[in-house]
Amino acid sequence: MTADDKTEELLQRLREKGFRITSQRETVIKIFQENKEKHMSAEDVFEILSRSNEAISLATTYRTLRMLVDMNVLRELDFAETHKHYELVDEDEAPHHHIICLDCNHTIEFENEEINELGRKIAEKYNVEVVDMQFQIFGKCPTVAKDDSRKHRH
């Protein structure tokens, strides 16, 4: 499926739920599809929009992100910072997890089916219906800790 098909599919999902398709919503969804590997904050998204000629207000950025999280189009991530991060939900993929470097805030994404399976078993044991699972490893990425010039790049 092409990126455009995927965008159309997501827009269709919003339509079915009775949401209107505005250029703002379309643009936000496209930004996430063009930045699949990133974990953007609301401010990040707003800045990308501001630099383009599709600028939308910060308030609408926040409203759109919230709506997309509720629609399960985006996943909200907590990296022990003061703001949240967002990433596209890929329903074909298993949940993935993150290593967060406390020195440079760089994140490494990883998948591990054993962890997912353990999580599902534990939830089952406690009779909890799983909505999302997030395994975060907070640590120090040695390269960065020793070389400040690499900060925020990696």
Add this chain to the structure above:
Amino acid sequence: MTADDKTEELLQRLREKGFRITSQRETVIKIFQENKEKHMSAEDVFEILSRSNEAISLATTYRTLRMLVDMNVLRELDFAETHKHYELVDEDEAPHHHIICLDCNHTIEFENEEINELGRKIAEKYNVEVVDMQFQIFGKCPTVAKDDSRKHRH
């Protein structure tokens, strides 16, 4: 070791690092020891203090929490809410993890050495020195979802 011994041990640790032992700091540490199983927010701690006759300011509450986190006396927890939660670090114990009910905000604590071991291996693979690991399962706790009167009690 009694709770008092433990308090004394923690205070001693602060002393060694050159921090002064004030009644405010002593009280905050005691509150966490009397609420080992809870995951209190700054506001929670402040309220407990306000109801007692050991009231301290909200600013000092925040300053004390930050200091205790830096000292590794407390662990900061992210439950996908707007505020943070805190719990006592027990260095004799393996890291534990949480199930968070999205309906009632109730949290279930669990330990799972397999998960800890997997986390350590993954960190090693990426050459990351682990500072903390948190596995969160977000879901719906069925009992609560069906019976509002149980909210926040369980």
Add this chain to the structure above:
DNA sequence: TTGAGTGCAAATCCTTTGCAGGCGG
């Protein structure tokens, strides 16, 4: 046409900070 969506600014929530006075070591 009409009400959901938007932009703007103000408000809110949580947390941090500047400063003057207080108290632990």
Add this chain to the structure above:
DNA sequence: CCGCCTGCAAAGGATTTGCACTCAA
């Protein structure tokens, strides 16, 4: 007595909200 800690109030960052206007359906 020195300088770290505190309380207070003000500031700060992230996010939400009220309101009047706009535009998708």
